[in-house]
Amino acid sequence: MKIGVEDFYRIRFISDLEPGKDDIYFVITESVKKRNDYESRIWSLKDLNEFTSGPRDSSPKISPDGKYMSFLRKIESKVSIMRIPLKGGESVQIAQRKDVSSLKWSKKGNKLFFISNQEEKSDDVKIIKRYPFYFNGKGFIYNKRPTLFSINLDGRIKKITDSPYIVQDYDVSINDEVAAILSIDGQKLYWNNLYIIRGRKMEKLPMEGSFSDVEFSPDGRYIAFTYSDNSSSIFQHRRLYIYDIYKKSAKCLTCDMDISIGNSINSDSRMGMGKHIKWLNDSLYFLANEGGSSSIFSVDIKKFRHKKILSGEISIDFFHPSRDGIYMIAQRINEPQEIYRDDEKLTSFNKYFIGLQKPRNFRFRASDGEEVEGWALLNEKRDSPSILEIHGGPKTSYGNAFMFEFYLLFSSGYNVIFMNPRGSDGYSEKFALQIKGHYGERDYLDIMEGLDYCMKNFNLDKGKLGVTGGSYGGFMTNWIIGHNDMFKAAVTQRSISNQISFFGTSDIGPEFNGDQIGGAPFDNIENYWEKSPLKYAGNVKTPLLIIHSDEDYRCPIEQAYQLFTALKFFNREVEMAIFPGENHDLSRSGKPNHRVKRLELIRDWFIDHLNPKD
Template sequence: MNHISNSGDFMGKGLSEKDLGKFKLVGNVDVFKGKAVFQVTEISLKDDDYFSKLYLYDGKRVKPFTSGNKDSNPRFSPNGKLIAFTSKRDKEGKESELYVIPTDGGEARLLAKFKYGIKNLRFTEDGKSIAVVTPIDVEKKGNDDVHIIREIPFWFNGVGWIYGKRNVVYLVDVESGKKKRLTPKNLNVDQIRFHNGRLYFTAQEDRERKPLISDLYVLENRKVRKLTPGKWRILDFLPLDDGSFVLKANTLERGIPTNAHIYHYDPKTGELKKLTKDLDRNAYNSLNSDVRGSQRAELVYKEGWIYYVATDGPRANLFRVNLDGKIERVIGGDRSVESFDIGDYIAFTAQDAVTPTELYIYRDGKEKKVTDFNKWIKGYTLSKPEHFKVKASDGVEIDAWVMKPVNFRKGKKYPAILEIHGGPKTAYGYAFMHEFHVLTSKGFVVIFSNPRGSDGYGEEFADIRGHYGERDYQDLMEVVDEALRRFDFIDGERLGVTGGSYGGFMTNWIVGHTNRFKAAVTQRSISNWISFFGTTDIGYYFAPDQIGKDPWSNLEGYWEKSPLKYAPNVETPLLIIHSTEDYRCWLPEALQLFISLKYLGKRVELAIFPGENHDLSRSGKPKHRVKRLELIAGWMEKWLKG
């Protein structure tokens, strides 16, 4: 593959916005002994849709396995003879369908349909049934189109209306397709596992008053019993033979910035032991990518080791820890491990900054790449990110990168765009960002970094609660200062800035506090913490955690941290991109910023994407994703080149 070198001229063809339609997204791998089944998703610009099917690796070669165009989420049966998966093959219906297919080949057989989709599935230990997590209505609703709402949250980004619904577990018979509900309607179920004939699951009991708390339960003799004390957020778990459990949990000591760790928990004694205390890293892949496959990365227990993915600085690697707390890095490197499972070998999907996701096999200390779905990209010139360290003014080191333009010429100066990630507790690093490659192909330098608030550097680094727009803002400005000092090809008079979600908040904050940028694009952003608290799906608990208290007891603090307060200071031409169904940062965040800036006579435009949500850049309609990239690039070209 061709890359821009760190010095000298380099010519070639870069990626365009419409090249989005060429990516194949590999993920959701499941392993039985020497076989691996996984999902491949195609992005169709022609049909403005996503199509997925299953592939099987038999230990020697990879072959297409299912014929549907919406097949996903595969699971092997305990004896490996069947594979269960979800689909939407009924073109007229909107329901999600549960299928099984023989591993040796044959026709897929429809077992059951579920009105509101399938969130999770897993075979029972004897393989005779499949447990399915699916939403149901827990209260009767009228036949008209009026929404009578009695609870919060009442909607959720990417899902829609969730009031009066809870996720429950149904058991589906593999032969007959007959289904019966196992869990009560008052619990909102997430993860499920079977062990020694019992169903264990995690669930929220009170998502209105305790939205961050999820507990571990067991279903035994048709009765549900809670096993954890109602103080933690349990993300995944493994039952052990002695009646204890391995938990991937967030104990919330620092609120939302707290890292998820791997714990050993004994419900008999109530003792919780942190197994990963020697590695202050989040047991989760927090790296940003806009072309990734489905990320099934559940805990796996094998031969005394618990395997898990964690974000370590700008990389996401596969680690393992034993019950004594010994930690080892299993799959390392400057890359992002996306999904994995273990049988006779470790099968995993991974990507890096210049290589989209593919499937790899790791056996006996040796790694093998077994798919090449994205070999088309070898015909393009890609700018390889160049890493540099920035020593912030308080002495803390910040990871940062620059990407030179495609067709870079030594001695020439180029406009540069500062990209800011969302979260704030996510990270940039060694994962593929199509957006960055589009911008470098159009002659821009891209600068990106992991300022305070980012994941991968420990809880203290990530914890900016109550201090948005302070140290994080300083870090970003010092990254730009250092980039200008180090790289003489950056034109300091032609700087742009963009970001989404928290990155959109920070873009808004930046243009209200400095005029050094000549163009800005804010996306799915927060402009007013007061309105954010009362209109969004997570606002009523996220804002108090991040800003402090609530608007009644901290109105001054909420307004002080709102970019809208500083609208009179804005001189930078600003493009606002937002979506009508973004419930994470609802549309009023964009509307009030746009109207205020227009009222104040500022240079501003607003682009509203109908039917899209907070994940427009990652999973929106393909044509809308292309249009978004065209708008960003066009705005930067107008103000930085025009």
């Protein structure tokens, strides 16, 4: 089976898994080519029918008594909080604001909680005092403060948090206590704190570092969360903890496991992901990656014993443990998302893509003895050109998740090689942190040695190679072509070219580069320049296509401008495609027609420079 670029519009994105008393609800999102936008509706698993009319509905939340659903409906530039009876009837609007996220019912069912921005007054001149002043996907945030609110069912709103706090996540207990992950003005990115809020009183847990995924136990005694103290790196493995409210003590539940909580497997065919920890009675379930696959574990908090509940060649995006099994929104390496109960597939929304060839999994020993994992999507004609794909992060991974881009290139006549070099997630913490301060060293060797392994073991043509990647993968693409001329074509996307300017222009620059490159350019400028692909622009011989978005605040577009200008200065073959109104997540959540155009540009650049035979 072959797929074309227009088949992107066939993908059905499944998200927002929400259990009811006798049903499971979820959201289906589809791309609408004519409107160049997305439409989303809430569905019932029991009936496999649409439950809401859309066209932009999301975040279904079932009331504790099981009688009502609240959800969010986007109408033009505003978001409405809606409520609808589950047994039938019309939805009613409770409130409408510019933005709403993280909607939840109180455990008593008498009110809802949500996060929304408080906005300070501003005119066309931006007077900026806070850092960061912009953030990828959110735009300028210097005058916005994510705040926690509650709202009664009659529409009366109450503010729970205020300046100087910024809300990142929260949960509400059976006693109406709030556990909130908050940062404060001036606090470093990647650092925050966990607070228990009781009325006007706030109690901060005595732990410093990075918190996420906060969840109260059903009885309200424990707060579960994932945590890293960031003592070695911002990319340390995240561990699972519980905090006993009665004893005022925290306990790590996974410190004896060398895995990180969450799912970091890359996919261009999902719309968001759910929380990585869930309670079921006295057991706490959590999601983690093992290699390129997702696994679900549980911990009995009375015995503090964990066990693996579910694993396999799968990527789990949302999950819900129940008495009759674990419901999941999951995908496979050659199949987009569907809903499963344990190993049983319950839906077929993406049946068009069934039958795609499964890539070959391989492992090789790097030159220092470490085992590295990868995959090869191989055409029948082994002399076909090959494209090396490099993931971003760097602490993410490739694996058993669907990549439409890979299958488009494969269907266009290419072999596609992808792997998890040092720095990737899903393996030991040492494996992930080994590239800290050493970009372009062991990671580069792993990639090149892995490619050499594929050339030898799969009899691929060394004279027909292309390379592409985004974000950190874009950095590595730039690095490779500045240190090696074996590739005949390259596409760098949302990339880093200059570590010095990245420090001062990226929304995460000082914290990210302070950790990954080391220190600041003011006292370490030689090393910053040494780790900048721009330094090696004069060595580049590979024709390069630069793809960047003009509202990318993670890897700002000045990175693309500098690289383009340098290569033009050296009279190299280079083109640049700038996507207006898009950000760092163009390939994952950009406008549908822009996503298709990006895929066409990548495919056509390789066709023009690698010349695959029919």
